[in-house]
Amino acid sequence: MISFFVIETGLPQDGDRNQHSLRWENTLLDVFFNAGHIVCNAPILRLETKPEGDFLQSSALDMEEEALNGGVDYIVLAHLDYSQGSQTPLEISFLIYRVRGRAKILERRITGKTYRSAADETDDLKIIVGELVPYLN
DSSP states (O other): OEEEEEEEESSOTTOOOOHHHHHHHHHHHHHHHHTTOOEEEOOOEEESSOOOSOHHHHTTOOOHHHHHHTTOOEEEEEEEEOOTTOSSOSEEEEEEEETTTTEEEEEEEEEOOOOSSHHHHHHHHHHHHHTTGGGGO
């Protein structure tokens, strides 16, 4: 089982849901489910600033025991950084952890971009997320 966490930074705490974040969350769930994984997710977490150091520990996601008891094998964090007042993420970071032993399997950063349409964005996100699947097979 894979548990997904989408974390936003750089957006106002009282702001509305961000459509780009929702697309990332939905694409992560869809791509991994279609690849044969059991998936679950937590609500999108909005933080004022990017945590320093180990993201899993510093972002208050210390749930190793709970995850193990729930049957979660892997945690995938997608950090969307919306700095400088942008409504699209300027940088996206992926961190993949094996829950047992809290081993970091992958850390990858990509630069965000704008798209002509929501459909173009979704198509591109499927390609990006699809590149993460082999790390969990």
